Amino acid sequence: MKSNKINYVELPARDLSLNKTFFSQVFGWGFKDYGTEYTAFENAGLDGGFFQADFCSRPQTGAALIILFSDNLEATLEKVKYCGGTIEQVIFEFPGGRRFHFLDPCGNEWAVWGELS
Template sequence: MESNKINYVELPARDLALNKAFFTQAFGWGFKDYGPEYAAFDNAGLDGGFFQANFCSRPQNGAALVILFSDDLETSLDKVKVAGGTIEQDIFEFPGGRRFHFLDPCGNEWAVWGDLKS
C-alpha cells in the first residue's frame, strides 16, 4: 500500500443484499460479508464496501460522487437498467468525454463515464 493515497471507500446501503445483487449483475463485482451489516466489494477498481445505513450518498447532500469507467456507455447504461438501477441523468457530453448518472437500488448516486469514442 502507498502512504497518503486513497486506499478504501465506504458507502451506505439501506439493503445490503439488494445492492450486492445489483452491482454483481450490472458490473460483475464480488463481495465478502463481514457480519450482517457490512460487505466489502472486490473487482471494482478500488477497494471498498457497503455498510448498513438508513441514508444514501448523493452529491447534492455533500457526498462525493463515485465515477466508474466504461468502454461502452450504452451497454453499461442498459446493464444498470436491467439490474434495477434508476437513470438519474442520461448520457451527456462533458469536456473530456461522455457520462451518465444513476441511482443504485439503495438511492446512492453514481456516474459512469467513457471517452467520446465510446
Template structure:
C-alpha cells in the same frame, strides 16, 4: 500500502443484498460479508464496502460522487435498468468524454464515464 493515496471507500446501503446483486450483475463485482451489517466489494478498481444504513450518498447532500469507467455507455444503461438501478441523468458530453448518472437500488448516486473516441 502506499502512503497518502486513497485506499478504501465506504458507502451506505439500505439493503446490502440488493446492492450486492445489482453490482454483481451490472459490473461483475464480488463481495465478502463481514457480519450482518457490512460487505466489502472486490474487483471494483478500488477497495471498499457497503455498510447498513438508513440514508444514501448523493452529491446534492454533500457526498462525494464515485465515478466508474466503461468503454460503452449505451450498452451499460439497459444493464443498470434491468438490475434495478435508475438513470438519474442521461448520457451527456463534457470536455474529454461523456457520462451518465444512475442511482443504485439503495438510492446512492454514481456516474459512469467514457473517453471521447
C-alpha cells in the same frame, strides 16, 4: 506505496443483499461479508464496502460522486436499468468524454463515463 493515497471507500446501503446483487450483475464485482451489517466489494478498481444504513450518498447533500469507467456507455446504461438502477442523468458530453448518472437500488448516486466515440 500506499501511504497518503486513497485506499478504501465506504458507502451506505439500505439493503446489502440488493446492492450486492446489483453490482455483481452490472459490473461483475465480488463481495465478502463481515457480519450482517457490512460487506466489502472486490474487483471494483478501488477497495471498499457497503455498510447497513437508513440514508444514502448523494452529491446534492455533500457526498463525493464516485465515477466508474465503461468501454461501452450505452450498454452499461441499459444494464444498469435492467438490473434495477434508476437513471438520474442520461448520457451527456463533457470536456474529455461522455457520462451518465444513476442511483443504485439503495439510492446512492454514481456516474459512469466513457471516452468520446
